[in-house]
Amino acid sequence: MAKSPNRLSASEAILRMSQKRLKARDLVEACLDRIELREGQVHAWEALDAEGARKRADMLDKRARPVGPLHGIPLAVKDIISTRTMPTTCGSPIYRDHVAGRDAACVTQLVNAGAIVLGKSVTTEFAGAHAGKTHNPHNLRHTPGGSSSGSAAAVADTMVPIGYGTQTSGSVIRPGAFNGVVAYKGTFGWADTTGIKTYARSLDTLGFFTRTANDLALIRAAYGHAPADPPQHAPRVGLCRTLWWDQAEPYNRKNIEVAARTLRAGGARVRDWEMPESWGPLITAHNRVMTKEATQHYGPERARFPHLLSPGLTASLEVGDSVTRAQLADAKKRKRRALADLAAVWERFDFLLAPAARGEAPAGLGYTGDPIFNRFWTLLGTPCIALPFNAGPFGLPLSVQLIAPLRSDDQLVAWARWVEARLS
Template identity: 80%
Template sequence: MATAPNKLTASAAVQRMAQKRLKARDLVEACLDRIEAREGQVHAWEALDPDGARRRADQLDKRARPVGPLHGIPLAVKDIIATRTLPTTCGSPIYRDHVVGKDAACVTQLVQAGAIVLGKSVTTEFAGAHAGKTHNPHNLRHTPAGSSSGSAAAVADFMAPVGYGTQTAGSVIRPGAFNGVVAYKGTYGWADMAGVKPYAKSLDTLGFFVREANDLALIRAAYGHAPADPPTRAPRIGLCRTLWWDQADASNRKNIEAAARALRAAGAKVRTWNMPENWDGLLTAQNRLMSKEATQSYAAERKRFPHLLSASLLGVLETGDSVSRAQLADVKKRKQRAHADLAQAWEDFDFLLAPAAKGEAPAGLGNTGDPLFNRFWTLLGTPCIALPFNTGPFGLPLSLQLVGPLRDDDQLVAWARWVEQHLS
């Protein structure tokens, strides 16, 4: 039986459209049908533009050749990212009807590459910890994580093949893990963030959710990056259990060890990389930098609409008020030392294999989960990819995190394809 269009990976859909075996309009309609069937349960969307998506698809179907690497691919755009015609609410009542009137730079680039904006996906309030309305499609009683909850759930539930995310602590990799999809957080600064509502400008990084690692190469190509050549050898992998290994669920620890054994059996050279003990301060460092910069990002909202801000965001801002210049200087020093440690690691390893989250998505919708295994990588700006691998004791997805050298994103994508192939 042929795969339904909305269940295709972006790569497969692009290929079929190039071969004239699939129309962009049919893919859009299949996604809209899925949304109609499931949105009442999953609640992944803040706003939809079905008529605009159909018009765009019809225009693309008239083209003799694909206009770019994402020709005809529907997008779920996280609702802190500006779009020209749809509201950008940032998950806050303050901006409930706010229409920017201009696409963010990151949206413009993908639209120029042939993509179709299907709608705005739910974000937590200002991409923070206050949960939105989205449910985990694998079990509606469990969190989809945050802050990129809607995009991750939409891709996982076959509502869209590609979804935008942003990460300031763990808002791409953790939702990818909890929803069982491939998630990519690029090297800090890899994409233009103009038109994206900032949380902490020194940390905010664009990311994406897709269904297979090869889809990330298409997205990177849309941003002007050349795919890395397929690996001609097996990778050198550093198994990074981190300093917080005992805080991961037992099933997750077992799963990561199983992945390491399987990759070693496939020819990879897998050795332990012991995270330096002085990295224990990176969690506090990231939180201090994030909360301090949040006080700058949300100064206007805090002054004018404090009654419309959640208790959790107000708590972050109060924490940021107390961060001193000396503490920010300490953050900088810790980052520099950790980057030096990683520079040595990259002499021995192509990438690190680490936990993406503590384990399966927790029950309940009020807590989006702990970004424990993401904070320090975000602080250091490294590219990270979450790959789904197996399920846990409650039948929910488990995931692996691949971490690569700064600005080596395309090679990390190539290694992710290798890992995906040998773990399938």
């Protein structure tokens, strides 16, 4: 029995449209039907542009040739990313009715490649830790993670094939893991972030949620990159338990080990890589950089609307106030040293295999989960991909995380396709 269009991956939908077996309008309608059925439980969306999406789909269906690699694919746009006609609320009452009047650069990029903006997906407050209204579609009593909660949940619940995310700490990889979808955080600076609300300028990175690793190749193609094919040779994989291995749930530690054995059985050369003890302070270094830079970007909101900021954000900004110039310099020095350590690692391994999160999505909606397995990679700016693999004791998704050298995103996507085929 053929899949309903909303359940297709972007790659599958593109193939069907190229074969004249699917119209963009039919895909949009199937997504809207799913949203109507499930949004009352999942709460993934802040705003929808159903009529705009329908008009765009009809226009694309009249084209003799595809506009680009994402022709006819609906998108969920995280609500810290500006869109021309829909409000960009940033998950805050301060911006409840704010309309930017122009699309962010990343939205323009994918629209020019043929994509269709379906609506704005829920974000935590300013992409921080204060949770939004979204529920995990696998169990509505559990968090979807944050801050890209709505996009991850919408892709997981088959409301849309692709969703935008951003990561300053763990805001793409962690919700990807919690919702059981493919999640990609690019090399820092890989995409123009003009039109995205800044949290920490030296950390904020654009990412995406999809159903398959191959869908990431379509996104990269929309940015003008030639997707790399999965290599013919097996990869050299570094099993990186990290210095915080004991903070992963026992079942998740076991799952990472199972993934490593599965890849080894598939031909990969898997060896342990011990993270240097000198990396221990990177968690603190990341937090100092993040909170200090946030104080620089949220000065106007603090000055004019302090009563509309959550207690959590207020406390985080107060931490940033206390970060000294010497502490910030030390954080940047530790980052440089860690990157030097990694340079030698990439002579031995094609990518590292590590936890994406501590375990399953925690119960409750007020806490979006611990980014401890994401912070240091975000600080270092490396490209990362989370791939779903198995489920935990409560039936919620688990994932593995792949990490690769800076600016090797296309090669990482290719390796992710190789890994996905072995873990499926």
